[in-house]
Amino acid sequence: MxxxxxxxxxxxxxxxxxxxxxxxxxxxxxxxxxxxxxxxxxxxxxxxxxxxxxxxxxxxxxxxxxxxxxxxxASIPTDYPIGRKVRFHDNLIAAGRLPEKRVLLVEDRYATDGEALALAIQSGDPVCSYNGLSLADGQPIAVFESLFPLERTPEITDSFRHQSSVTDALAASGVKDYTRASTRLTAVRSNATQALHLQISEGDPLLRSSGVNIDDAGNPVEYGRTWFVGDRVTLTLEN
Known part of the structure; x- marks a missing residue:
């Protein structure tokens, strides 16, 4: 047969x-x-x-x-290091690329059970949800959603209405520095909305990165999920 x-x-x-x-x-x-x-x-x-x-x-x-x-x-995949400090702008500049972020949606909502666990808060506590599109040299490379506990970052929603930098928005809420506490990588397929933003076909492979950033006191201040186009970005793990 x-x-x-x-x-x-x-x-x-x-x-x-x-x-x-x-x-x-x-x-x-x-x-x-x-x-x-x-x-x-x-x-x-x-x-x-x-x-x-x-x-x-x-x-x-x-x-x-x-x-x-x-x-x-025309272009080659962008090197994107993931280590103790993950900074979108700095990472792309270091790779010789022009970084750009486009804000898609900023809203306050309530944390789900999984989100609350990642942020060390209670399920249903208020969070700021920041959704955006990351580009390198004008080409979309990732879509993302970052969640911030409003009790620890009370000014962050208003900050994102005026600029797109996570570092600057956290600083406005009193978080002067933050580091990556954990990262999880998973291969997934793009849905219709992701495909539209990333200019790919629905079902194309993506690499999803889920990570938690903490402040100097060890408190989670950001839970982020980013969906990278697999053949446009090379993720490198650093100590």
């Missing part, structure tokens, strides 16, 4: 192999990719199949093409 279930289309496998090449630093921004003929020989397929795979990366903004010149690397 032969397995008649559908396999991954060859062009998708080619696109993924090229994404991995970019993630591993095989090509740098501006580098020209091998010709269609060379890629066809590498993968053992015809040029049409190669062209289909390359087109997927063009749609994602990773590769650009010039008529008569070939395909070139």
């Amino acid at each position: 032969h397995d008649t279930k559908s396999k991954t289309p060859i062009w998708q496998a080619i696109a993924q192999a090229l994404r991995e090449d970019l993630a591993e630093g095989r090509y740098s921004p501006g580098d020209k990719l091998p010709t269609e003929a060379a890629l066809a020989e590498r993968f053992g397929v015809n040029r049409h199949t190669v062209r289909h795979g390359v087109s997927a990366l063009v749609d994602e903004g990773l590769i650009r093409t010039r008529r008569g010149a070939g395909a070139f690397v």
